[in-house]
Amino acid sequence: MTTTMRKWAAIPGLLALAAAAVVLSAYSGASSDEGRDIEQPLPFPHPVHVKTLAMNCMYCHFAAGKSPDPGLPAVATCMGCHITVGPKKPDGSARPGVATLQEFWKKGQPIPWVRIHKVPDYVQFPHMRHVNAGVSCQTCHGQVQDMQRVTQVASLNMGWCVQCHLGESNPPFKARYDCSTCHY
Amino acid sequence: MSPSKEPNGVTRSGGTRREFLKILGATTATTAAIGCSSDRVERLIPYLNHPDETVPGVSTYYATTCRECAVACGLIAETRDGRTIKLEGNPAHPLNRGALCARGQAALQGLYNPDRYRGPMLRRNNRLEPVTWDQALQTLSQKLGEVRSAGRAGDSVFINGSETGSFPAFLDQWLAGFGMPAHLSYDALADISVVAANRQSFGVSWPALRFSEAKLIVSVGADFLDGWGATVPQQLDFADARAKIEGAPRLVYIGSRRSLTGLNADEWIPCKPGSELAIVNALSGAAGASLDQAAQAAGVPAATLERLGREWADTRPSLMLSGVTTSDAMAVALAVNALNNAAGNVGVTIRPAEGISAFDTVSSPAEIAEALARMNDGRVPLLMVRNANPIFTLPRSGKFAEAIAKVAFKVSFSSYPDETSELCDLVLPDHHPLESWGDAQATTSVMSLQQPTMDPVFSTRATADVLITLAKGNQTTAAQYPAADYRSWLIGRYEGGASAFAKALETAVIDRAAPAVRPLRTLATVTAPTPLESQAGDFFLTVYPSAVLGDRGANKPWLQELPDPVSKICWQSWVEVHPTTAARLDVDPGELLTLESATGLKLTAPAYIYPGIRQDTVAMMFGQGHRSSRAGTDALTHRGYPEGTVLEGYGRYAAGVGVNPLDLLPAGFESASGALAWTSIKVRVTKEGGYQQLVTTEGSARQHGRGIGRALILTPTGLRDADAPEHEATPPVTAGDPPATHGAEAAAEAGVHHFPGDASHEFLPGLRAPVAQDAEGGLADTEANDKGMYDPKHSSGMANRRWAMTIDLARCTGCSACVTACYAENNIPTVGAAYQTKRAVVEPTPGGNIHRGREMAWLRLERYYEGGENGAYEFDTRFVPMLCQHCGNAPCEPVCPVYATYHSPDGLNVQVYNRCVGTRYCSNNCPYKVRYFNWFGYGEPNRPQYAWPEPLNWQLNPDVNVRGKGVMEKCTFCVQRIREAENRASLEHRAVQPDEFTVACAQACPSRAITFGDAASPDWAVSRQVNDRRAYHVFEELNTFTAVVYLKKVNHLAPGQTTAAPATEGAHGGGN
């Protein structure tokens, strides 16, 4: 006669389910590149330019108010100042990156910046519509003026966009939220 | 898109205004964009120096001139971030007034052709190998010196593709500097007989034709809507004429084969080839010309000719055109000119004073042939060819390839490998016209300027600049060329200098009288073919040039993929036979027929059964059949070229496609003008036994009474439904009546037949405007629910618009320019290239994907026949541009499980590619069958089926997604243009203005048949059109409430005729 205890193999099963849920949720866009933080070919300190020197965002990203594309400063734009503002400060300390910048300029090469903020190619994001509607740069890009190196703050996934279009953001904006607003 | 593979030889110089941005800014939506964003590191590459005028992501527009055919229409080239992405007609240009044909639009695919020469090539060890420009120029300079010092420069030949403007004179000046004779100006497609006759009759080579002034147009074989003469201006004018409805001209077409013009004609008189002169003489009542004899010669009833004669005599003003290509073509043309003169049409419908200059400089093919014959004698030391391909465009029986091979040194300035450049010893690839400076004489009083729209794609050089460089290197000629380059030379000749020149470039149109016409040489040596009637053979052979491909379109996938407007066949050659003939020969469509000429030349091509051709005639199209002229000898090296490049023949898209009917023809020329006699032989036709599936987009050529393309007949009492049987015809529609009063109720009262789907009381003029009402089936309490964006009161205001389109079938000629415009605007992949069919078990076949109906044309041109069952010659043709109808109640929408298609508040039926999972249910449920599926990864660069091999992909519209494998796509009403207009308006703090913008097809349409706009606002042109008395919806009975409204075609009866020849209701016997 058998009188045995038989444990159920429930735990591996539950673990498998949990793993599947994680995979599915990751696949469904729950994860994002939030916190993306990659080294750039040369260190560009936004705080120095924006806060110390009080440069406007649109000085360099000149097209953000008139084009879907915000625009990147040409190397010549950088060199407008850095032809005189050299790699050494008057006190002798270094301005990191300026030497590299001047190197690029001398070689006649553009700077291969690494893209941080990226929506998929099937998303049409007209910067000017947002800028002119009063959405600040920081709403999407975070407090760039405080970032020694730019990192991705917002998730940039679709739900994040939609919350704002539905008027659920703070301050509230309200816009179209049908698909062809962004996807075509 | 990563900037990975730069094509070999891209210019790297920076700083110029149109510097090509190898590496773009942030607007990079041109890759296949389906799927999750990847984690790979993507680079953002800024400019080194920012170009002054451009804003990244915003298009810049350059006005320039189209050089795809002789006509020189005006272009507006849209350029984004350094790349030209779209060509449109220049509205300021007097010829094309903003419209542009398919060939003109496809110039972009010449610019970005992946098989272009990437740099100069020099023959070494019997192979063309890449060399540097210095080497190439040095070689040519040396050869020029040798020829000159040998005293044989006078025997050299320069063949230049016919063009007007400053270059011909510039070239002749240069040639003279080197002691060489003036160049030959070659245009294979120009109707030289007519040009010669016009010069003789009117003193201009091509008078302006005013169709809109005429009440009767008789075309004797002139396909003036599709390739003959200056197509786009003629088409614009003809469409305006036909749009008048009452008082519009009747069009009669006389010819052995119904061309596109023939299909648009109200009456077709199918005469035997070669009998046209007799007919014209009979109509003119010339001495000794009897109607009966002419009728017998032509094989048509004498009564028909008699009636036409009476009509011609009674109708003023009228217009008769000749476009025959037989060996007595010039005689016909002269007789027609005389007839017009006698009828008082000159100065009214034919205006020599406003001539078109396109053919002012052209030489006759006979002159080219004669030069080639001299080469055969070994008398030519140096041959230079630019923008011409005589080997392909002249009959093979003339043995011109062999002749050219005997020239000691042959130089080609061709941008693309072709049959002629393949034979050359040195290739100095020219810039594409979109990369170079120039000008062209548009009309006798207007000149059109040409400017580069972007930096050169490859390491090519403008021939003019090459010539200047060569001249500067020569002591005797250097002094003549103070200008640094051709641009400076052009500006130097421009009154007002550089600043005025720059100002003129804004429209690129300036007033300048045309220089003297260059005379045609008459040549005694030319062989004229024997008259057709006396030849042996079963069938007349009519060879006609393809209006879509021309003589140089075969390497452009857009043009290859564009179905021929008449036969609807693409990527193929075919033999047109009449249904009765086909039955007699026991031939089914696609069965191979062999044509054999009396001299034993043979050609095999699949049969296409066409009711619009005489029973005793077969016809073939010229334009396909490019093949390497060095086949079997050596392959050109591909060193430095990416994989897949085809430098043999005419590139990858033309390779293995079709046959060249010129292989059958003798090298016979019309003796008076030197024109090539295209219709000059009879052939024996035998069934070969093989089969080659037709690459056609046609399903059934008959509409089976379904009322897709509808027509009215203009009777003396008003307009009458063309498709209703006589005894139950609907009451005539008179001008000004809105359709509602003639709907089902009125018809029921009158006890008459209600045509299914006919305009009825359910037809809502102006369409159902706010979609929000549709949203709840029109029944919802508008107060009750917050319908969000669909609420007209929503802050976005979208629901107050209803984007809609009208297509006027009375204007539409079926030319298909809209189709190519759609391809260009919307990044539609072409799928017919042989390489795109290559898979594990499938042989590469041109058009293989289209065999299975997988063409992707969002907008297709349907061509239905009405009448003419049982092989009768009398039938009516309905051209119906069919695109997504953006139904108010779209059947495709509710079946999509994932909202990939839905109705936007402004009335668009939206397709969201990135949401589509590919169930294809929407297509099943679409009655119009206008949804297209990506069966393969046409948009994915790493797939074998990729439709845009580098650099074709540079053309892709960055505002439009490239669709990946497995998703549905369809017409979007150019939503990107709508958004762009909205964005622009929002930047300027205003609303979108009426008719501020239009969609790509409407923009291009040379018939102005398409109108797009907001039907909910009375200020837009479209909202007037939708209330036209001729308006109808296709399949209205399905209650789809389409946003596309068609206006019925109008047929014109001959005087005294009471019924249209075709009686069609319920007739569906002849379809396949």
Added chain:
Amino acid sequence: MRGVLGVFHELDSLVDAVAALKKERSGDITVYSATPRHEIEHVMAHGPSVVRRFTLIGGLLGATFGYWIAIWASDYWPLVVGGKPIAAWVPYTIFGFEMMVLIGSLATVAGLFINARVPRLTMTVGYDPRFSDGAFGVWVACPPDKERAVAATLERNGAVEVRSER
């Protein structure tokens, strides 16, 4: 848990034994048979199964959920398709129905499992593999002092084997 197990080869013997045991009030009786028999049900005389309540509640919940998810999701992002109402209750009946069947069925199974104490995490005492073959069995859970009397009753009514287990 301890008690006495009796093995029977005949159905009527089993029924007799159970009837006798019930009369004696010996303890909780469990009857084993390879197939359900009315005779056993009659002699055991249990009330109706409560599984029906699980079914009812599950079905109602399911139908509600089916309608709710469809209506809520349609209303959450109101896009018009084919000019149809945003939330169209007629076709959504399909979801109501399917979810009623699905949740109702699963609730029924849950009811079965809960009421029948299945799945059983342990193989308890008082079972014999022969019960799934041809034999019948009776398990009487009783204190040790009653075991002898129970065994006697079983044997008297034709048990081929009687044993006590713990």
Added chain:
Amino acid sequence: MAAVTEPVRAPRRSNIPSANVQLPAVQSYTQVNDEIIATLRGTKAWFVGLGLAITALAIGIAAWMYQIYFGLGVAGYAPPVMWGVYIITFVFWVGIGHAGTLISAILYLFRAGFRTTIYRCAEAMTVFAVMTAGLFPILHLGRPWKFFWLIPYPNWRLLWPQFKSPLVWDVFAILTYLTVSTTFLYIGLLPDLAALRDRETHPVRKQIFSLLSMGWRNSDREWRHFARAYLFLAAFSTPLVLSVHSVVSFDFAMALTPGWHATIFPPYFVAGAIFSGIGMVFTIIIPIRRWFNLKHYVTINHLDAAAKLCLTTSLIVGLAYVTEFWVAWYSGNKVEQDYFINRVFGQWWWAAWIMLLCNMVLPLSLFSQRLRRNTTWLFILSLFINLGMWFERFVIVVPSLSHEFEPWQWTQYAPSWVDWAILLGSFGWFSMWFLLFIKQFPVIAIAEVKEIIPPPVRRPHPHEDAIDTSARHLAFETETPGEHD
């Protein structure tokens, strides 16, 4: 083993009551256990069969991977024929599945005695057929890796499926059907699994059966709730089976395509599904009863009764075909008429006539009792029915799409090798599961057979004997509130 008393050749013109579905050759509970469990030993032929099934499956998988890599274009689709072999096969397999539930649930509620010995087979067939069918909607997607977008689940896009789409109805119907029929099968298996557990000597197999049987002990408490639960599951399955194929038919009926847009579709599809399912039951059960020596369980009377059901559904299907033509004619809708003329006399005549012959004409032979009792004929006929029902779906899907409103887009269609390979793979997939099933689990419900044979008794008396031997009703079905409350 008792002699099999199968009347191989019935006397001419005598009417044999096929409703008599007793099992005279089955005498004792132990015999049932012995004979049925004896089938669960893998044989050489079985391994060969399994090998063939897996090979077919491998071919299908390879073809699918090829298709995923290149795109759906490798299949024979010729727009506007946007649906082809995959949807045809989907509907085909869903239809097959219906007979199982019909037999196990509907016939259960109707107290049809011939159900007892064939229902397990049919039910397993249902589950595997639905598993097979469920693959096709995924496999025919342009982007199959996105199939889960059809399922409503919370996600970061804040997007939900479009609940008005018949394809979402399909997702719900098919998943519900798969879940419920699997549950139903499993619940019915529980007592048998316990029997297997108790007989098994191999320790690993015993362990597995222990787990699967969930500690089932055949106690009176278990049986009591089991009976009620089984009844309710049957009661749920009955409308479910009718709804599922109705929903599948909505895929077509909700479209406005001529030939699809018909109110007759739901009943027509349900009848067709049951018809095809019974065909497949014959295809499966006739070899099994022969190879597994179960002819005295699945007697010729059982087959005879099932054949009558087959005939009935065939007549309904035939009526539906005729009605379709009649409606097309009576509607006066020219597009619809054109389509039906084209279907039968036009480009698709061969497919339509295969359908009409196999589904309407050949089953009429079942009016003959001799043919109903001829297993060879039944088997051959069942193959024709399978073929005919596949072609029925072909005739519905392809000719409609190839001959729609727009004459310009009329077209031809021919499947490619990939289509055929995946179709073959689906048979491999189905066969693999089925073959695995029949050697691991009893193909005849042990507990239920025991129920209808006389129980062992010490003192038989006429009253009880009468109940037991009639045995038309399963004991737990007769529980009614009146008897016990």
